[in-house]
Amino acid sequence: MGCRTCEKPRVNYRKGLWSPEEDQSLRDYILEHGHGCWSTVAAKAGLQRNGKSCRLRWINYLRPGLKRGIFSAEEEETVIKLHAMLGNKWSQIAMHLPGRTDNEVKNYWNSYLKKKVAKIEGSNSYASGTKSQDTANQSPKMNQILEEVGKQMLGSNFLELPDSSSVDLRPSARCxxxxxxxxxxxxxxxxxxxxxxxxxxxxxxxxxxxxxxxxxxxxxxxxxxxxxxxxxxxxxxxxxxxxxxxxxxxxxxxxxxxxxxxxxxxxxxxxxxxxxxxxxxxxxxxxxxxxxx
DNA sequence: AACATAGGCAACCGCAGGCCT
DNA sequence: AAGGCCTGCGGTTGCCTATGT
Known part of the structure; x- marks a missing residue:
């Protein structure tokens, strides 16, 4: 195995905000070719960005289906409830919010929802710590929230697998x-x-x-x-x-x-x-x- | 009008895990 | 088995804009 790092030319990657031209180049390239390996996307799309930056830009801003603008009351409620259950698992929370990215959810939480929840929760540890994944230590109120969320998830908004289904719930599955x-x-x-x-x-x-x-x-x-x-x-x-x-x-x-x-x-x-x-x-x-x- | 401050958001950084050589 | 690369994730930073003084 050779040292591929040494073989790669040093590139001064551009940083900072993306220009509309860069966005267009990246969008055009991915829509035509798919992203494949991100580290090569930038060069192939004619961008002086690293692959990580391209991936982030695509996921958080350019990919189709993204929802922009303020969170609806339902989305807000979902974030609060899921955060109570999952903690700072932004990617998992974002999965339940179609069109929202983990970054968007995270920013929304940090800039707005955290304070809102802190007000609701008063001075208890939830507001300051935010990492309440240890369900054994949760307050009665938090348990109540969790129970409510669980019931909703078992309800019509979420999948219920028929008893006859043969889906294999592997050990890695987060239940x-x-x-x-x-x-x-x-x-x-x-x-x-x-x-x-x-x-x-x-x-x-x-x-x-x-x-x-x-x-x-x-x-x-x-x-x-x-x-x-x-x-x-x-x-x-x-x-x-x-x-x-x-x-x-x-x-x-x-x-x-x-x-x-x-x-x-x-x-x-x-x-x-x-x-x-x-x-x-x-x-x-x-x-x-x-x-x- | 000018400056200071706060808030929001986009992007970067560092780490972890999986895969490949 | 070891080392490197790629991807994904969460935390953090820094810029821009809105608001207050």
Whole structure:
């Protein structure tokens, strides 16, 4: 193995704010070629930036489907509740907020929500520490919040897997309802898992889920009704589907649509989203192609 | 109008984990 | 097995703008 570091020419990477021209170059390049290896994107796109900077710019600002502007009351509530459960796991919190980035959630929390929660919580440790992942030490109020969140997650906004499903919940899976509040007989035992978690665990490992429905691999999170016993189809509805769809070339389809997945289909990050074909009437995805994200 | 301060946000930094050679 | 690279994540910094004096 040679020393590749020594072979690389030293580049004075540009830092600081991105110009509109740089944005355009990066966007054009990725939309055409996909990002592939980030460290080579900058050079190929004609930018004097390092790969890390390009990746960050794409994820936080340029990628399709991003929501800009102020957080809605629902989003705010979601952040507060998930932060109470997960602590500073911004990427995991952001998974539950379609169109929001971890950076955006983090900034919103640090600049606004932290103070708001501090007011609510008064002088207890939550406001100052913010790392309340140790559920054993949580206040009764926090337990109440956690219980409420858990119930909501078991409700209609989140996936409930039918009892007959054969989804394998691997040990690495983070199970949201493992909190003490949900132990015992009042809540059904596993498997019940957030759809986004279910997908992201798959994403994390880069493997297909070992179930009979074929591997699905994407990170969006939206209101949906799932029927994994029916050949891996799931239906998306509600306003979030619009955000989802805006990720695919601004197709402004609102309302319900249905995605069909075959056993061999896989949707995962890595290449270009405009390879995706979508039948607006039937709403089926051509999953021979990958979806960027 | 000029300056000081605070807040918001974009971007950078450093670390960890996984993968490759 | 060891070292290097790449990616993702959370923490932090610094710039810009709004607001107050």
């Amino acid at each position: 949201i309802i493992s909190h003490d509040s949900f132990k015992g007989t009042q809540h059904p035992p596993l498997p019940k898992v957030l759809f986004a978690d279910w997908l992201s665990m798959d994403h994390a490992t880069g493997q297909s889920l070992p179930n009979s429905n074929g591997g699905m691999n994407c990170q969006w999170d939206f209101n949906l009704h799932a029927d994994v016993s029916n050949y891996g189809s799931f239906q998306v509805d509600g306003p979030s589907s619009g955000d989802f769809l805006r990720g695919f070339g601004d197709s402004s389809i609102y309302g319900g649509f249905q995605l069909q997945f075959g056993p061999g289909d896989q949707i995962q990050g890595g290449t270009c989203y405009n390879d995706l074909s979508m039948d607006e009437t039937g709403g089926s995805l051509d999953t021979d192609h990958d979806i960027i994200y």
